[in-house]
Amino acid sequence: MTANLLFKNIFIFILLVMFQVLVLNNIQISNLGITPYMYVLFIVLLPFETQSWLTLIFAFVLGFIIDIFEDTPGVHASATLVMAFSRPLVLNILQPRDGYEAGTLPRIKFMGFYWFVKYTVMLIFVHHFVYSILDIFTFRNFHLTLLEIIITTAFSSILVILSQYFIFRKN
């Protein structure tokens, strides 16, 4: 990553953490207790060429900061790490026939709407799955937990996809 890109990413990082902590954590959809976690957008938007170890470090720091604000030591960090770990795998599965072109980014503009939706939903599902299991810490009522995971994934994905049209339009 060049210095400029790193600087821009750190800015997005701070913005996303603030938005998550100050706004989204106060939202609750239905009595099931569903909070959309949009901060994972940071990992989703990292360029294709980002070194994988750097992705892991970013994921850990990001998850850890959210954990400090949410009083859930290690839970968000674990979930975000698993997500960052599975990102190369997901990218591999969704790879176009002739690979990723140099200079493209994982955005709707470059990769198309359906590709972006598939990519986002897969990553966010992994994150929410690990998060919910660790947070609830039991396999009792697993069908309820699974339902919660699916609904939360839907909400977070919608937020992430909408953000592509309203906030991150320029890049």
Added chain:
Amino acid sequence: MKKFINSFFSLIYYEIIMRNLLLFIQKFNFVILFIVLEVFSLFLAISSNVSRKSTAFNSANVITGFIYEQINFYRNYFYLRKENEILLRDNTQLRNEINSSYKFDTAFYQLLHDTIFIQQYSYQSARILKNSIHKPNNYITIDKGSKQGVEEDMAVINADGVIGIVVKVSTNFSTAISLLNSKIGISAKIKANGYYGSVVWDGQNYMHAILKEIPNHVELNVGDTIVTSGYSSIFPEGILIGEITEFEKNSQDNFYTIKVKLSVDFKNIQNVYLIKNLLRKEQLQLEEEVIQQLE
């Protein structure tokens, strides 16, 4: 000569092992880094789940506490009207209880300087900085800490009833475990007949909790009041918890499962009272001594 050759070979051997190890790390650095970080995070997550007191990175933390305090400073303006109403109601209730609202009915009386009563509970007001209701285990951050005399195991209530128990204290902030948390049970009794059990939260809804351990033969009515029993040495007796909305008999274990509507609206709490039991140490010490002596 032989010795020299031996050491030479062992040096080469060592070199090969080291090189292979470095190659291994180079090839799998991604996986190794992942495992190291993940194990660390999982360790934190699981240890905090097992024991509620070991949350080292909680929001009683200086930085997050400061940030939440700033946010709350502005947010409180939106609730001023409601808070005033609650305070007004509280004040009216207290005014009704003080001596000046009573008239002595007897012809003569003597003023007693009381040596019979000693103070057991001391109250202190505080403000809530952070609160959640929709997680499986909810915690509350309070704006008073050890500097202001807050200690662990103080009770947290407001004008409506029981809210939680202080579990961790830093210099200027403290964290309380909310009633909406699967890790606490609060000793409670039915006000009408005095049978006691414990109130726990089932994680479903922030307006309801479950009262357990009331035996099957007790007669119950919907609308019965549930208050604290005072057995736990944390809460004084008779603080409101809620009222019964539903109950059913369990055929297996001869106890009721009672659904209680909580009197506190956890979605809207701003100001609270912290209660310190001044005689708690003495009580616990006595109880412990008895157990030690008899076992």
